[in-house]
Amino acid sequence: MKAISRVEGRAYPVGLKNIDTDVIIPAVWLKTISRVGLGKGAFESLRAVPGNVFDDPEYAGAPILIAGDNFGCGSSREHAAWAMADMGISAVIAPSFSDIFSGNAFKNGLLAIVLPQAAIDRLMEVARTDDIHIDLETQTVTTPFQDRFEFEIDPFRKHCLINGVDEIGLTLKSSDAISAYEAKLSADRPWLAPNQV
């Protein structure tokens, strides 16, 4: 994972609640065997609407997206996080995220920042004209107008994001503990080994 500690720039003011993974990246784009190139399919149905924020030159290349409740609900497709990263988005700010999307975003160094609806409303307003700044180290979102919103993040996730930790590499350091667990499991519940088809 690439390290990330700050994001600043314009934000797409999307605001809608329940933006699902089929809206972020429709299934027809999932036939790829690569993690890159999905940006062109991102938010296809929203982009089909004239005057949408994604095709507004005002927001071209914005690294932040602001959304409503339950962002990323639906499918487990990590393609949603890949597609957003591919279109240059580094952070999403919303009142809540689906559990799976939030995990997928984290694995790809895409910040999923939870702020209350009142803060979202204010940021939606600022986003129309000005930049937004996110600092992971101090866990704050700020604007040029002295707005300052603090957010919570799991300390382990914060550490991994700031240091760009390879999580599999980290877990593999626990190989002995996993082996010990497996040995105990085969002793306690030997019937768990599946019969092969």
Added chain:
Amino acid sequence: MSTPQTLYEKIWNAHVVEQRDDGTCLIFIDRHLVHEVTSPQAFEGLRAAGRRVRRPDLTLAVPDHNLPTTARLDQNGQPIPIADPESAQQLEALERNAPEFGIDYINASDAKQGIVHVVGPEQGFSLPGTTIVCGDSHTACHGGLGALAFGIGTSEVEHVLATQTLQLTRSKSMEVRVEGELLPGVSAKDVVLHITGVLGAAGGSGHVIEYTGSVIRALSVEGRLTISNMAIEHGARAGLVAPDDTTFAYIKGRPMAPAGADWDAAVAYWRTLATDAGATYDKVVSIDAADIAPSVTWGTSPEDVLPITGIVPEPSAFADPSKQEAARKSLDYMGLTPGTRMTDIEVQNIFIGSCTNSRIEDLRAAAEILKGRKKAANVKWAIVVPGSGLVKQQAEDEGLDRIFTGAGFEWREPGCSACLGMNPDKVPAGERCASTSNRNFVGRQGPGARTHLVSPAMAAAAAVTGRLTDVRELAS
């Protein structure tokens, strides 16, 4: 005496390999199901890092999402090539990756092939008390057997392949208790649609839900799988139903399940899993079975649920301003006017299938309504897609296929089909589908497709009349 524990706590605690100071746990994964869409990048990651699959014996691969549901073999028994080059490439990748990493692979023309969430329980691969993951959000399905089962992204698929574990933090727990007796015409699908309407699409966020109460206890395993399948549609990480004699009778004798002395040991363990008296959940929601009608969705979120006797809502009637805006957009997409009776909405397409509703009981329920009837003239396309080759065989043995084809349905090969607009089975733009699947998202069944989620019996009823229909009007 030890502290009373919930089913979720018991399964979680039995799978902790390591716990860090911040509460994050390394959780052992007992079963990993793999399909072609969310795995290629994970295998590529393993190759790039020179890593192997730690426990291929706990991993099972089966293609489902991309497969066309038309004939798989030609007259000479040779596989028919997949026309779409990207789908073909993704399917070939799984067919190549599975043996390369030593994983059992069920191929597209094997009778055991089907949707991963149908195959797992059917083969006895999915068991109570286990942790089960798959790169697919409907993995929650297996919770119907009392397994802690949840969907994961591709990075986590790679993590499980490499380590057989996941770094997780414990979710909160919720009990959804459904008491009473289901009214005539009400199925497990109606129960879960109703629950989703009550909780909302995000109502279960951060929680693992245990479904309890007399209604759940009385359901078959198929019905419980349907309920747990859609736990994700109300935002839950996973759904659970405590394993009981109904569960054990379902699993016994399945090919990959424990047998002989192992079986007795397994059942003895499974009996210890039920939530202890006195254990508490972080949240409890009670639902009265008498409030559940045959249900249908009107919008583009699974929370947009109404009884079939309902009318299309007025967006301004919602208290939440963001829901008002979402409802306006939904109605615009769905081409619906507030005040319209749901039973006045015409449908052109019927889809019976998906990991939610493609098991033998689902097909029986639909066939029961279709027996001696035909689809209406305005229904252009009606398909039944059994969840696996074995479900298909059983249905044919029972003569269900003839009822479906006699009513004007197409009888297809197993796969995810029209649930997700990824294979050739799609609903045309602007047309409606009464669908037994799990999501009515914008574009889910194809660009511009309008989905109304219903039970198998309700889908069959809609086929007969050509409009959304109260199944109680057709039931004998």
